[in-house]
Amino acid sequence: MKDIAQNEFPLAPGIVLLNHASYGITSRRVLAAAQAMQHEIDSDPTMRLGSALLEPLRKHTDLFAETVGLNPAGTTLCTNATTGAAAIIASAALDETSTVVALETEYSSILRGWEIATERSGATLVRIPVQLPFDGPDQLIERLEATVPGDIAYLQMSLVSSSSAVHFPMAEMAAWAHSRGGRLIVDAAHGPGHVPLDPIGWGADAVFGTIHKWFPALRPIGFLWLAEDLIDTVRPAEVSLTWDSPDLVERFSWPGTFDPVSRLSLPVAIEQWRQWEQQGAWAECVDLAGAAVESFTSIGARPTATSPYQPPRLRAFILDEMTVAEVKELTTQAGIRAWVGPGAEGECILRIATHVYNDITDIETVVSQLKGALRR
Known part of the structure; x- marks a missing residue:
C-alpha cells in the first residue's frame, strides 16, 4: 500500500510522517477536484x-x-x-x-x-x-x-x-x-x-x-x-x-x-476513503499500530492506555528517560514528524498515527532513534 499511497499525497521526500492526526493531509485527488x-x-x-x-x-x-x-x-x-x-x-x-x-x-x-x-x-x-x-x-x-x-x-x-x-x-x-x-x-x-x-x-x-x-x-x-x-x-x-x-x-x-x-x-x-477501506488499507494501518506498540515497549516506552482503550490507528507512549525538548530535537533532526509534548504530570509523551503511506520501516526508524536514549 505504501508505494501506491505515496503517489497520492504531496509529501516531501525523506520525511517520516507519523503525525497525520494533527492536521491530516489532503490527497492529490481531492486537491485536483478542489x-x-x-x-x-x-x-x-x-x-x-x-x-x-x-x-x-x-x-x-x-x-x-x-x-x-x-x-x-x-x-x-x-x-x-x-x-x-x-x-x-x-x-x-x-x-x-x-x-x-x-x-x-x-x-x-x-x-x-x-x-x-x-x-x-x-x-x-x-x-x-x-x-x-x-x-x-x-x-x-x-x-x-x-x-x-x-x-x-x-x-x-x-x-x-x-x-x-x-x-x-x-x-x-x-x-x-x-x-x-x-x-x-x-x-x-x-x-x-x-x-x-x-x-x-x-x-x-x-x-x-x-x-x-x-x-x-x-x-x-x-x-x-x-x-x-x-x-x-x-x-x-x-x-x-x-x-x-x-x-x-x-x-x-x-x-x-x-x-x-x-x-x-x-x-x-x-469516495477515496471508502476505496482504501475496500482495499484493506485501514486494517493494515491497525496492524501497523499494533506492531508499533510491540516495538516501542521493547525499548522501554510505556503506552498511555491498555489495549482495550488504544485507538485503532493512534498510539501514544510515555518516554520516562527523556525530556520533551530532547525528543523534539532528536525526531526533527532525523526527519521524523510525530507529536511530542508534556503530559498532565510533566512526563514526555510521543504520539504516532499510522496511515496508508506508512509501513513498518517508519516505525523502525523512530525506534532506532530512541533506543539508545531510552536505555541509558
Missing part, C-alpha cells in the same frame, strides 16, 4: 456563493452523516472542531449555580473555551486529572465521585484524547454525567474516518469534531451533531446572516464570507 471547484466558483461568484450553497451543503452533510453513522437531522458541517465547540459553549445555559466538569486530557482550546464561559457566567469549572496509563473507567469515575459534589450541567470529554491518545468508554461516562443531571459533550476530533461514531448509543448530548484529520479532505472542515432537544438552541458563536435560521444546516452554512471548497469537495474525499 482546484476545479474553486475555478468554477470564481467564474461567477455572485451565483455560486451565498444561498446557492445551501442545497449542495445539505446533500454533502447527509452523505457525511450516512458514512460515519450519524443521524442527518441532527448533523451539520462547520468550519472545524473549534467552531463546533464554540457553538455549544456559547449556547450553554450557565449561571452561578452551574458546574461544568472537564477532563484534563481535553484539547487546550476546548478547556479555555469552558474557562471563559464559566468565568463570565459565574459557574464553576472542575478539571479532572486522568491517570496514565488509562486502564478503564472505574478509577476515573471514582475520582469524579470524590471530586465533584452535587449535580453538574455538563461533562466535557473526548472520544479519543488528542495528545495522550486514549479511546475513552463513552457509555460509562455518559451514564455518570446523566446520574448527576448533566449532559455529555464529546470532542470527536479523532473520530470520523477513524473511530465509529454512535452518539445515541453512547448517550451523548452533543458531539463536535474535525473531518480533515482522518479523511483526505481539504482543510478546514468539521461537523456538529446535536441531540434532538438541542437542535433548536445551539447557534454559531459568530452571528452571521443565517444565525437565526430554524434549519440546522442553513444555520451553519454561511459563517460570513468564506471559502466553501473544503465542504464542497468532501464527497471526493469520502
Whole structure:
C-alpha cells in the first residue's frame, strides 16, 4: 500500500510522517477536484456563493452523516472542531449555580473555551486529572465521585484524547454525567474516518469534531451533531446572516464570507476513503499500530492506555528517560514528524498515527532513534 499511497499525497521526500492526526493531509485527488471547484466558483461568484450553497451543503452533510453513522437531522458541517465547540459553549445555559466538569486530557482550546464561559457566567469549572496509563473507567469515575459534589450541567470529554491518545468508554461516562443531571459533550476530533461514531448509543448530548484529520479532505472542515432537544438552541458563536435560521444546516452554512471548497469537495474525499477501506488499507494501518506498540515497549516506552482503550490507528507512549525538548530535537533532526509534548504530570509523551503511506520501516526508524536514549 505504501508505494501506491505515496503517489497520492504531496509529501516531501525523506520525511517520516507519523503525525497525520494533527492536521491530516489532503490527497492529490481531492486537491485536483478542489482546484476545479474553486475555478468554477470564481467564474461567477455572485451565483455560486451565498444561498446557492445551501442545497449542495445539505446533500454533502447527509452523505457525511450516512458514512460515519450519524443521524442527518441532527448533523451539520462547520468550519472545524473549534467552531463546533464554540457553538455549544456559547449556547450553554450557565449561571452561578452551574458546574461544568472537564477532563484534563481535553484539547487546550476546548478547556479555555469552558474557562471563559464559566468565568463570565459565574459557574464553576472542575478539571479532572486522568491517570496514565488509562486502564478503564472505574478509577476515573471514582475520582469524579470524590471530586465533584452535587449535580453538574455538563461533562466535557473526548472520544479519543488528542495528545495522550486514549479511546475513552463513552457509555460509562455518559451514564455518570446523566446520574448527576448533566449532559455529555464529546470532542470527536479523532473520530470520523477513524473511530465509529454512535452518539445515541453512547448517550451523548452533543458531539463536535474535525473531518480533515482522518479523511483526505481539504482543510478546514468539521461537523456538529446535536441531540434532538438541542437542535433548536445551539447557534454559531459568530452571528452571521443565517444565525437565526430554524434549519440546522442553513444555520451553519454561511459563517460570513468564506471559502466553501473544503465542504464542497468532501464527497471526493469520502469516495477515496471508502476505496482504501475496500482495499484493506485501514486494517493494515491497525496492524501497523499494533506492531508499533510491540516495538516501542521493547525499548522501554510505556503506552498511555491498555489495549482495550488504544485507538485503532493512534498510539501514544510515555518516554520516562527523556525530556520533551530532547525528543523534539532528536525526531526533527532525523526527519521524523510525530507529536511530542508534556503530559498532565510533566512526563514526555510521543504520539504516532499510522496511515496508508506508512509501513513498518517508519516505525523502525523512530525506534532506532530512541533506543539508545531510552536505555541509558
